[in-house]
Amino acid sequence: MFALEGIEHRFGPVAALRVGQWRVERGERWLLSGASGSGKSTLLNVLAGLLRPSAGKVMVAGQDLAQLEESALDRWRGRNIGYVPQRLHLIESLDVLDNLLLAQFLAGATVDRSVAVELLASLGIDRVASRKPQALSQGQAQRVAIARAVINRPALLLADEPTAALDDANARAAAALLSERAGAVGATLVVASHDGRIGSAFSKRYELEPA
Amino acid sequence: MNLFRIAYAYARKSPLTTVLNLVLLALGVATVTLLLLLTTALDDRLKRDAAGIDLVVGAKGSPLQLVLAGVFHVDVPPGNIPLAEIDRLRANPLVASVVPIAMGDSYLGYHIVGTEPSALELYGARLRQGRGWSAPMEAVLGAEVARRSGLVVGAGFAGSHGLAAGGEVHADEPYRVVGVLEPAGNVVDRLILTGIDSVWKVHHHEEQEQGESAAGERAPEVTMGLVRYATPLAAATLPRQINNETLLQSASPAYESARLLTVFGVGTDVIRAFAAFLMLAAGLGMFIALYQAMEQRQYDLAVMRTLGASRWRVCALLLLEATVLAAAGATLGILAGHALLACIGAWLPAAASLAPVAMRMLPGEGALVALVLAGGILAALLPAWRAYRLDVAATLAKGYP
Numbered sequence: 001m002f003a004l005e006g007i008e009h010r011f012g013p014v015a016a017l018r019v020g021q022w023r024v025e026r027g028e029r030w031l032l033s034g035a036s037g038s039g040k041s042t043l044l045n046v047l048a049g050l051l052r053p054s055a056g057k058v059m060v061a062g063q064d065l066a067q068l069e070e071s072a073l074d075r076w077r078g079r080n081i082g083y084v085p086q087r088l089h090l091i092e093s094l095d096v097l098d099n100l101l102l103a104q105f106l107a108g109a110t111v112d113r114s115v116a117v118e119l120l121a122s123l124g125i126d127r128v129a130s131r132k133p134q135a136l137s138q139g140q141a142q143r144v145a146i147a148r149a150v151i152n153r154p155a156l157l158l159a160d161e162p163t164a165a166l167d168d169a170n171a172r173a174a175a176a177l178l179s180e181r182a183g184a185v186g187a188t189l190v191v192a193s194h195d196g197r198i199g200s201a202f203s204k205r206y207e208l209e210p211a
Numbered sequence: 212m213n214l215f216r217i218a219y220a221y222a223r224k225s226p227l228t229t230v231l232n233l234v235l236l237a238l239g240v241a242t243v244t245l246l247l248l249l250t251t252a253l254d255d256r257l258k259r260d261a262a263g264i265d266l267v268v269g270a271k272g273s274p275l276q277l278v279l280a281g282v283f284h285v286d287v288p289p290g291n292i293p294l295a296e297i298d299r300l301r302a303n304p305l306v307a308s309v310v311p312i313a314m315g316d317s318y319l320g321y322h323i324v325g326t327e328p329s330a331l332e333l334y335g336a337r338l339r340q341g342r343g344w345s346a347p348m349e350a351v352l353g354a355e356v357a358r359r360s361g362l363v364v365g366a367g368f369a370g371s372h373g374l375a376a377g378g379e380v381h382a383d384e385p386y387r388v389v390g391v392l393e394p395a396g397n398v399v400d401r402l403i404l405t406g407i408d409s410v411w412k413v414h415h416h417e418e419q420e421q422g423e424s425a426a427g428e429r430a431p432e433v434t435m436g437l438v439r440y441a442t443p444l445a446a447a448t449l450p451r452q453i454n455n456e457t458l459l460q461s462a463s464p465a466y467e468s469a470r471l472l473t474v475f476g477v478g479t480d481v482i483r484a485f486a487a488f489l490m491l492a493a494g495l496g497m498f499i500a501l502y503q504a505m506e507q508r509q510y511d512l513a514v515m516r517t518l519g520a521s522r523w524r525v526c527a528l529l530l531l532e533a534t535v536l537a538a539a540g541a542t543l544g545i546l547a548g549h550a551l552l553a554c555i556g557a558w559l560p561a562a563a564s565l566a567p568v569a570m571r572m573l574p575g576e577g578a579l580v581a582l583v584l585a586g587g588i589l590a591a592l593l594p595a596w597r598a599y600r601l602d603v604a605a606t607l608a609k610g611y612p
Contacts, residue, residue: 041604041607041608042604045603045604045607048517050516050517050603050604050607051604070521070522071521071522071523074516074519074520074521074522075519075521077517077519078518078519078520079519081517083517083518085514085517085607086607087510087607089510089511089513089514089607091220091511091514091515092224092511093217093220093221093223093224093511094217094220098212098216098220101212102212102217102515102518103518104212105212105213106515106518106519106520106524107518107519108519111212148518160607
């Protein structure tokens with residue numbers, strides 16, 4: 001599914017990320033662990049094509065990301081990557097349903113209301129479709145963020161510390177939900193987390209060493 | 212879902228700021244629009260009232276006064292001239308026609324003008340009811356006079372002395388209405404036309420009462436002559452000829468109205484500067500609003516980038532917001548400007564003749580809209596540039612402030 005080779009990233013003179021080699025096959029579920037500051041978020045950004053590493057080769061879904069120029073990379077990201085950011089970052093000016101439609105629109109997919117409504121229903125949050133994100137509970141907001149990440153059926157689903165703000169029961173439920181959703185759309189899953197509570201939910205683990 | 216919908220959602224999120232900027236912009240645009248319309252209407256009106264009159268000839272005095280009194284009927288004339296002078300003018304080969312007018316009285320503030328039937332032709336006036344005057348003390352009313360006074364054919368009225376309402380009433384020499392004119396869209400709508408002999412009769416009677424005519428019959432006099440040139444060349448020589456070689460004064464309506472408009476020009480320049488200031492304030496407000504929005508919205512824009520939006524798209528979103536706001540402000544402002552002029556025309560009888568311009572779109576308004584749109588885009592350029600340059604990974608890592 002993706003292969004990283006000799007990845008290095010520096011913010012100015014500071015080395016922020018170093019990955020020797022990491023290969024992931026289609027459909028696998030990986031936990032990306034490592035201490036704070038080891039570069040987990042940076043690595044997710046590299047995988048999503050949001051950050052071009054200072055050195056190394058990134059192949060995702062058969063595509064060498066370095067070969068794509070700026071707007072082609074944006075289009076590629078919209079079609080192939082589902083991203084659940086740590087702070088969720090739902091668009092507060094739009095209601096829940098529109099947040100999903102926005103994801104379809106920006107990815108260049110067909111804007112299909114019924115797909116969005118169905119997805120919300122399957123996550124048990126169709127009742128809040130017309131609410132603004134500020135009016136949601138933390139658990140509901142997280143489900144919306146996951147729905148937004150999977151609505152375009154991405155090949156690779158990335159989540160950054162999805163359980164940081166949750167209690168034990170919810171943390172395990174969130175990990176299970178991500179895994180289930182990735183399975184439902186046939187996506188490969190990578191969850192960056194240093195949360196020990198969810199380790200058991202993943203069959204594979206990549207431990208990131210501080211650079 | 213489309214960019215418009217997103218832009219609209221953001222505009223709704225801070226309604227107060229949006230409405231404030233919209234109102235500021237609309238006010239500025241409305242002021243400029245009203246100004247454009249008013250100067251056009253005024254110019255139109257002056258041109259229409261003076262149509263067909265190349266030169267006004269009257270007693271020595273201020274040429275502006277001659278034109279104001281004889282063409283626009285908003286001032287008193289300087290004095291009288293012998294009727295014989297009109298005949299001498301008619302004999303001049305440079306002159307195509309002269310319409311003599313004799314003034315002195317008014318009714319409800321409308322000038323009673325003694326003249327010849329050729330005046331109807333000069334003003335392009337047609338009778339709606341009745342007939343033209345043929346005997347002394349018969350009068351034909353302009354459309355506006357008829358409407359405002361309620362007088363109909365067959366009714367009688369007494370003129371009051373002087374050209375302002377409230378003068379001494381000549382009750383013993385009443386006029387009789389014999390005709391009413393169709394609206395002509397010019398000054399004749401606001402005139403009462405009669406024969407010159409009616410005006411003479413009223414004032415002869417008055418002089419007898421006051422015992423002034425003891426010296427016997429005086430030579431007949433009129434107030435002015437409205438001259439039409441036989442050839443455009445007359446414009447070069449006739450005015451000077453009249454001013455130098457006779458006891459008369461000549462004045463060109465075109466020249467005097469242009470002079471009049473330059474006097475207004477100072478006032479309209481001030482209002483225009485004020486409107487420009489309003490629009491500038493609106494532009495600044497829009498810039499600040501968009502810039503602040505950019506600060507608050509960097510996370511949203513970053514998320515949009517992770518969802519597949521290109522740099523250009525987030526950039527376009529901010530530009531679109533500014534453009535839509537500017538377009539809405541310009542539209543509202545132009546509508547308000549037109550509506551305002553229509554209201555002024557409906558409420559102020561004196562401005563009624565300006566109202567038709569409210570239904571017209573002027574080329575200047577197109578330029579105004581273009582200017583406002585350009586200003587809106589200018590206000591959004593810096594925020595849009597920042598959106599374009601946004602570092603998505605760093606912004607997402609920062610989280611909320």
